[in-house]
Amino acid sequence: MDTTPPLHPAITRLLSMPPVQAMQLRLSGFDGEMLGLSAPLAPNVNDKGSAFGGSLASVMTLAAWALMSIRLEDAGNCAEVYVQDSSVRYLTPLYGDLHAIARLAEGQTWSEVLAAFAARGKARALMEVEMRDAAGTLCCTLAGRFVALAPRR
Amino acid sequence: MDTTPPLHPAITRLLSMPPVQAMQLRLSGFDGEMLGLSAPLAPNVNDKGSAFGGSLASVMTLAAWALMSIRLEDAGNCAEVYVQDSSVRYLTPLYGDLHAIARLAEGQTWSEVLAAFAARGKARALMEVEMRDAAGTLCCTLAGRFVALAPRR
Numbered sequence: 001m002d003t004t005p006p007l008h009p010a011i012t013r014l015l016s017m018p019p020v021q022a023m024q025l026r027l028s029g030f031d032g033e034m035l036g037l038s039a040p041l042a043p044n045v046n047d048k049g050s051a052f053g054g055s056l057a058s059v060m061t062l063a064a065w066a067l068m069s070i071r072l073e074d075a076g077n078c079a080e081v082y083v084q085d086s087s088v089r090y091l092t093p094l095y096g097d098l099h100a101i102a103r104l105a106e107g108q109t110w111s112e113v114l115a116a117f118a119a120r121g122k123a124r125a126l127m128e129v130e131m132r133d134a135a136g137t138l139c140c141t142l143a144g145r146f147v148a149l150a151p152r153r
Numbered sequence: 154m155d156t157t158p159p160l161h162p163a164i165t166r167l168l169s170m171p172p173v174q175a176m177q178l179r180l181s182g183f184d185g186e187m188l189g190l191s192a193p194l195a196p197n198v199n200d201k202g203s204a205f206g207g208s209l210a211s212v213m214t215l216a217a218w219a220l221m222s223i224r225l226e227d228a229g230n231c232a233e234v235y236v237q238d239s240s241v242r243y244l245t246p247l248y249g250d251l252h253a254i255a256r257l258a259e260g261q262t263w264s265e266v267l268a269a270f271a272a273r274g275k276a277r278a279l280m281e282v283e284m285r286d287a288a289g290t291l292c293c294t295l296a297g298r299f300v301a302l303a304p305r306r
Contacts, residue, residue, distance in 0.1 A: 013200040019176065019205045020205070022175030043172060046172075053211075055172050057210045057239075062207065084243055085240065085242045087239070087240045088238060089237070
């Protein structure tokens, strides 16, 4: 997670959404396999002084969405990426800024996802996202199924 | 869902959270068994003109959280309610305002939940939430496990 590239079109679109602006989301890393999104605690705090569960789920969902969108874009595709379903586990409260890291779930490769999209104009991916606090404690996880579709002509 | 009561303390706390204010959430109904939360589309819109998945998940999570919080409050308890895990299914895009309705999952009763809390200062509930569009089409669902804890003394 060393390099931060110039903004991809998918990230520009993401950051233009009103609810994402309210969360003060930013891209914090991308190395091809992992994508990181971060947000400060203040606009995402709940009544207990920890991060609001809805913001945790949103940031994790968007990290996976952004990773799949960018991988498709970088391969020259025009695709719409949708989340189909997701499971979130809230393990311990997060008293600090939000940092989510998304990657493909084990057993899949981007080569396969991109080949499926090239062949059929449609691809699915199971993605995993985790969020840790500054001490490295795992605070929450998301597993979600995402689908990419070529735009209707 | 005919009556809207004066604001409960749980709802007041909920509406004070910055991310909830950004969503422009409001209580739209409560009859003891079902609780409704609503939010306008504009602050929750994504880049496709439909409701942002993170807002859908947030509003559904909060509806369940609010229902459990209010049921405990109304029985005279002081409790903190937390979401432990949740599964969300995104079935079809929602092009309109957000309306979530939460209830206990089948096979449970509030009597049992309240009795457990009275006996042990802790109770769990499996909650179900759904969101439909203006035509009644089911757009997304959430199933989540929530826990209520008595404050530490």
